[in-house]
Structure formats: C-alpha cells, structure tokens
Amino acid sequence: MKAVTWHGKRDVRIDEVPDPVIEEPTDAIIRVTSTAICGSDLHLYEVLGPFLDEGDILGHEPMGIVEEVGSDVTGLAPGDRVVIPFNVACGHCAMCGDGLQSQCETTQVHEHGTGAALLGYTRLYGQVAGGQAEYLRVPQAQYGPIKVPEGPADDRFLFLSDVLPTAWQAVEYAAIPDGGSVAVFGLGPIGQMAVRIARHRGARLVLGVDLVPERLEMARRHGAVTVDLNDFDDIAGRLRDLTQGRGPHSVIDAVGMEAHGAGLGQLAHNLTGLLPDRLAEPLMEHAGVDRLGALLAAIETVRRGGTVSISGVYGGARDPLPMLQMFDKQLTLRMGQANVKRWIPDLLPLVSDPADPLDVIDLATHHLPLDEAPEAYAMFQEKRDGAVKVVLRP
Numbered sequence: 006m007k008a009v010t011w012h013g014k015r016d017v018r019i020d021e022v023p024d025p026v027i028e029e030p031t032d033a034i035i036r037v038t039s040t041a042i043c044g045s046d047l048h049l050y051e052v053l054g055p056f057l058d059e060g061d062i063l064g065h066e067p068m069g070i071v072e073e074v075g076s077d078v079t080g081l082a083p084g085d086r087v088v089i090p091f092n093v094a095c096g097h098c099a100m101c102g103d104g105l106q107s108q109c110e111t112t113q114v115h116e117h118g119t120g121a122a123l124l125g126y127t128r129l130y131g132q133v134a135g136g137q138a139e140y141l142r143v144p145q146a147q148y149g150p151i152k153v154p155e156g157p158a159d160d161r162f163l164f165l166s167d168v169l170p171t172a173w174q175a176v177e178y179a180a181i182p183d184g185g186s187v188a189v190f191g192l193g194p195i196g197q198m199a200v201r202i203a204r205h206r207g208a209r210l211v212l213g214v215d216l217v218p219e220r221l222e223m224a225r226r227h228g229a230v231t232v233d234l235n236d237f238d239d240i241a242g243r244l245r246d247l248t249q250g251r252g253p254h255s256v257i258d259a260v261g262m263e264a265h266g267a268g269l270g271q272l273a274h275n276l277t278g279l280l281p282d283r284l285a286e287p288l289m290e291h292a293g294v295d296r297l298g299a300l301l302a303a304i305e306t307v308r309r310g311g312t313v314s315i316s317g318v319y320g321g322a323r324d325p326l327p328m329l330q331m332f333d334k335q336l337t338l339r340m341g342q343a344n345v346k347r348w349i350p351d352l353l354p355l356v357s358d359p360a361d362p363l364d365v366i367d368l369a370t371h372h373l374p375l376d377e378a379p380e381a382y383a384m385f386q387e388k389r390d391g392a393v394k395v396v397l398r399p
C-alpha cells in the first residue's frame with residue numbers, strides 16, 4: 006500500500022510499504038477514506054526528528070471502513086464506518102476508567118516513561134504505524150473506534166479523531182465561568198474549534214490571537230474578537246484592554262513548542278537539528294528546548310486567579326517558567342493530550358446534528374490525494390494558500 010513516511014527534517018515521502026495485517030486478537034484493519042494533517046505532525050516534520058526513524062508512517066487523524074477484525078473485537082464488523090482516536094487506549098484499565106485515556110495503563114510506553122501510545126507519533130509514544138496511508142492496523146480496536154452513521158461527508162466526523170476532543174478538553178480545562186471571557190492563543194485547527202466550542206458552551210467574550218490573516222478571519226467568522234500578534238508589541242496589555250483591565254478569566258494555549266517569536270528555544274531547536282540523534286535525543290529529553298512565547302504570553306494575559314489551559318504540545322524537560330508570576334497571580338494550570346473517548350458522548354450528537362452547530366464543515370480548507378502529502382505538509386507548515394486544515398484522501 007501507499008503511506009506517508011518520515012525521512013528527515015521537512016522530508017516526508019510517499020512510500021510503497023507492506024499492507025498491515027492483524028497482529029493481535031484486539032486489532033482491526035481499516036481502509037482509510039480520509040486522514041488529516043495536524044499541527045502535531047508539524048512538530049515531527051520540524052523538531053522531533055531525533056525520536057523518529059526513517060520510514061515511520063505518520064498520521065493520527067484517520068477514518069475509514071473496517072476491513073477485518075481480530076477475534077476479540079466483538080463490537081465491530083467489516084463494512085462499519087469508523088473514526089479512529091489518536092490515543093491508543095484499552096477502555097478497561099484504571100486510567101481509562103477515570104476518563105484519562107491519554108494515560109492508558111495498558112499502552113503506556115514504559116521505556117520512555119510516557120503516557121498512552123499514540124498513532125504515528127515517535128518512539129516516545131510507542132512508534133505505532135500511523136494513519137496517513139491506504140490501510141491502518143488499529144490496536145485496541147475492541148474499544149477505540151467510534152462508529153459513525155453512513156451518509157454525511159467524512160468531514161462531519163473526521164475531527165472526532167483529535168481536533169474536536171482536543172478543543173473540547175481545552176475549553177473544559179479552561180474552566181471559563183458562566184458568561185466569562187477566554188483568550189485563545191493560536192488559531193490553527195485546535196484554536197478554531199476551541200473558539201467555537203467556548204462560544205457554544207456559553208463564554209460571553211472569546212478573544213482569538215494569531216498572526217495569519219485567514220486564520221484570524223475564520224475565527225471572526227465564528228464569533229471571536231481577534232487580535233493580530235503583528236499589530237501589538239504588548240499582546241497581554243491589548244487583551245487586558247479588551248477585558249476591563251483585568252485580563253480574560255481563562256486562556257487557552259493552542260500554539261505549543263514552535264511558537265512564533267524566537268528566543269532561546271529557537272537556538273535549541275536549531276542546535277538539536279544539527280546534532281546526530283544520539284546526542285540530540287538526550288538533549289531534547291532532558292533540557293528546556295521549547296519556544297515558550299505563546300505560553301508566557303498566556304500566563305501574562307490571564308486574569309489573577311484565572312486558569313491557563315494548555316493543549317499546544319511542549320516537549321522540554323527543563324523549560325524555564327515564570328514561577329514568581331504564576332504563583333503571585335494564583336493561577337490554575339491544566340494541560341495534556343486529549344482523552345479522546347471521554348468527550349465523544351458530548352461531541353457525537355453535535356457533529357451528527359444536521360444543523361452542524363460547531364460548523365465542522367467550515368474547517369478543512371484543502372482536500373488532496375494522499376500522493377500530494379509532501380507538498381501538503383510544506384503548504385500547511387508555511388501557512389500558504391490559505392491552508393488551515395488539510396485532509397488527505399487515499
């Protein structure tokens with residue numbers, strides 16, 4: 006089959022690889038019909054190279070049709086239409102029982118001390134073959150796959166794999182008081198959906214911050230008051246001005262480790278890019294290598310006593326953070342990979358509603374054949390051609 010594979014920094018290719026087969030009784034095989042590129046994939050494309058091997062299959066936002074199921078998979082049958090969560094979770098351990106599927110004890114990667122395995126996401130997360138391919142082996146298929154009805158277009162359901170539950174969790178963890186205010190830093194797919202979900206769940210004022218015109222425009226279209234990073238040196242000051250001088254009750258960081266605005270982290274990123282893997286890997290695992298611009302702005306922006314909710318991915322082990330300010334402002338901080346299945350009961354009714362209350366149909370800007378993945382990654386990274394979300398169709 007054809008698959009999108011990693012070959013180095015900014016080098017993904019389409020390779021011919023063996024078709025996946027059932028390896029465990031809890032596996033299923035799906036034929037992929039749609040598979041999206043995520044901001045998290047851009048971290049693999051740019052800085053997380055030391056944790057990948059050449060030929061690793063990327064992708065963690067797939068949906069498709071079940072082809073075959075292992076003997077322990079009873080709830081699925083060939084022909085079912087399913088969305089696959091990016092967390093590989095078992096559904097029966099203590100963590101899954103507590104709704105913390107991204108910490109699943111059955112699939113935790115003990116070698117690296119990390120949480121649940123993830124599809125297509127480095128050795129740190131189990132080096133599971135990803136879903137940007139014609140076929141996918143789905144581990145823990147007795148629990149993971151989300152069955153969706155026939156009929157509506159893939160885009161109505163595809164974002165249940167990651168974007169929607171991540172944005173839902175970001176809003177949940179942001180603890181916006183009823184009728185309160187929230188600022189969303191980063192208006193990529195996660196930020197876009199966080200804006201809509203915050204509005205849907207009753208936030209009175211949703212501020213959106215980015216520096217890409219069409220992303221700001223999309224957020225405005227869905228009810229955000231936007232602030233262009235390029236227009237203000239003091240972004241926190243601007244956001245305070247819009248909130249009676251106090252700052253928003255909550256701030257969501259939907260940017261992560263590759264924030265615009267260089268600093269120390271940029272140097273570290275360039276440095277690790279030049280080192281051989283055996284030197285870069287421990288450096289990345291044990292030092293502070295993130296570009297913290299957005300997170301620092303989030304901490305500065307939030308109201309005293311407010312909450313910062315981080316869904317952007319960070320990877321440095323020793324990042325310097327402004328503890329004085331965080332302590333002084335009495336902040337609450339929540340973060341983590343999304344627990345996909347936990348939020349499906351909230352989301353499935355919304356995406357299944359013909360009125361499309363979250364306007365999920367207005368997110369993907371590009372639908373391209375799988376073959377065009379190398380160009381699609383470059384376009385999405387460089388934010389060219391109005392790309393906000395790219396869906397590949399094998």
Ligand SMILES: NC(=O)c1ccc[n+]([C@@H]2O[C@H](COP(=O)([O-])OP(=O)(O)OC[C@H]3O[C@@H](n4cnc5c(N)ncnc54)[C@H](O)[C@@H]3O)[C@@H](O)[C@H]2O)c1
Nearest residue numbers: 044045171191193194195260261264265316317318342343
């Ligand atoms: N927690 C999870 O489970 C989870 C799931 C999916 C994605 N993520 C992470 O969420 C983040 C966003 O993902 P995405 O798919 O929306 O990606 P994206 O890269 O398209 O979005 C990031 C956006 O942030 C903007 N930005 C950059 N620097 C900024 C700054 N200093 N201030 C404000 N905006 C800035 C960029 O212009 C871009 O629009 C990534 O870090 C991704 O890894 C986390």
Ligand SMILES: [Zn+2]
Nearest residue numbers: 043045066167
């Ligand atoms: Zn993703």
Ligand SMILES: [Zn+2]
Nearest residue numbers: 095098101109
């Ligand atoms: Zn589990």
